[in-house]
Amino acid sequence: MEKMNQSSAEAEAETIEPLRYLSKGEAAAIETELLRDYRFGQQQLIEIWGQACALAITKAYPLSSLAKKQPTVLVICGPDQNGSIGLVCARHLRMYEYEPTIYHPKRSSQSLHQDFTVQCEKMDIPSLSYLPTEVQLINDAYNLVIDAMLGPDADCANIKEPYPGILVTLKQIKVPIASVDVPSGWDVEEPSQDGINPEVLISLTAPKKCAMSFSGKHFLAGRFLPYDIQKKYELNLPDYPGTDCLIEL
Template identity: 25%
Template sequence: MTELLTSAQMRAIEQAAIASDAVTGLELMERAGQGVVDAVFEEWPALAKTSHRAVVLCGPGNNGGDGFVVARLLKQHGWDVDVFLYGDPDRLPVDARTNYDRWCALGPVQNLTLKTLHDLQNEHFSVVCDALFGTGLTRPVQGDLVPILKTIRLGLWPYERARLPLEHYVAIDVPTSICADSGELIVKEGDTLAHFRADLTVTFHAPKLGHYLCDGPDVVGKLAVKDIGLTYSCDHTVRLTGAGDDLDKEASRHKFSHGHAIVLSGAAGHTGAARLSARGALRVGAGMVTVASPKSAMLENALQLTAIMVLEADGPQALKRVLDDERINALCLGPALGVDTRAAKLVAVALEAKRKTVCDADALTLLSQDAGLFAKLHESCVLTPHAGEFKRLFPDIAEKLDAPAITGPAYSKVDATRDAAKRAGCVVLFKGADTVIASPDGKASINASLYERSAPWLATAGSGDVLAGFITGLLARGYAPHAAAEVGAYLHTECGLSFGAGLVAEDLPEELPKVFKMLGI
């Protein structure tokens, strides 16, 4: 799985490499600048074939130093390059100052002001490079930089792009004003346009959390990660989800070896969500799946299920009898279950059984309404809230997450999900295009339906019910809760990508065989 780093972790890796004499800071800066130029030419091959013109906006730190390297390398490639510095050259860090001096031997450096920017409006540039702050920004930009960034940002809007006829926007590490740890825009109230929006963002060694969270993906454009020769790693990193390596089944095993999952059904007229979950659980490989149905919905469920069994569980005592079967090892609670007293009692019985359990939809609402019920959660549970459900379950955490970011590192969706998991004492999967999965011990991962994995057709009724079923089926197969949430979310996105436009929830389980084949299973 791909590691995602915070800005502090990236600094620690760089400092460890420099301290070990494996590399100098100046060498890392040179490699970073070369990585940016390589990424630009890889993304737009035509730019490598003839000379063009670029603008490089350099800031007062090492990100600005990377910018001076980019300018020099483009100049050596035959380009005309205009370099601007926001800050005092005498206060640049040592390595950045060295690259400032190297650039000055080739061309001038202009002060970055609103006037100098306006002077460029009638000129054409192939590349504008944002080397202002990178991962080091911890407070909103101030002074002249606010209208400068607003002017550039307005020029990026498709219907206004002709105002500044600039073709390709490139950011080094992260676009200016984005928190590298949270993806939040760090801006003052009323200054939401005071940020850089890139077509291509080039980062080094490993992606940063902010590339995958909140506003980050909207302003990053396409993300390129360049190797700069660092071999060091950090503990407690967040990882992107993957398929895992144990989805296949052994030929010598039988259905009971792969578990028996129970999905609780809602009342008559409210049964479709449970069937979607059950189908997902069966397709993902659970050996047996049963829909536990109230008496009033037995016929409705039975008429639409074949491989999935139907069993009457008309109340809490009936469910207790069902759960006397110790072969039942995974439960799915919530999809269209209802939020009445009967449903609350069913959830209580299911949680008291201490089986691996997914709590979704109505079960989450019930948990948010009843502290006693919430207290029954255990380490084998997985909660799968979307933003609204998360807010009901963890209102204080959600309020902290939703607060405007005025300093960095800002409180992130990863921080919020970790705090929620610790409070609940179980795995929390916080849904979204940037789905975050966290355990009480702080382990966290992200399933990113972003960039090349963007799957907008998953935004359809019932999609979340199928995800709950995928996770339940994986729990039945023996996956630990965190791993089941990771793999279930990953497969869910892959099914959306595989089917594409026109997807409805019923298509997701049926797309799994194609996805498994693509994964070599």
């Protein structure tokens, strides 16, 4: 009987399809469908993703683990959607009693991005006017850096200043880095050979192809995704534990 149970368990395991890793085009198509067909709002999605990123940070770097030092977090935000997600993440981290500081190399003219910026300002979250090039200053001042700069929409072959300079600095720091969706400077579809090396990656909706060989701590935030989309794109998402909105892969 025990042998039969073991055989059926093995057969079931063999039928479980592997998690799907998305190309840049597939990720964009899913987001378009969410906005157009399922009537999700852009602000709604950014809020869902930003809070999930903050929760992932609390799991990867709980306050108790930072008990002997200040829970200082530098959140580097780009001008596009990943930057907005970073702003929401910073706001929620402030609510969770972390001490975020925002660095915004380029301010966006998009009203939604500006709204998220004002929300952070109203929470008294400080911001830097420039990033110290002295690596030691960052190592001494912060215990974690959140990379919400470029994201999946960026053309990694044509990154314009000030971002290349920031990436050079991030490659040198000893402080752990947590990247939102796609580490800045990475191609969405290829693992980076010489880019930044985040300790934590938080994939949004479904993981991207560049994360297939990621060896750090990898979280997935995609529980909100409608079942029809999951089925259409054969995402084979894992079962989320309890009522959690994210899972560690």
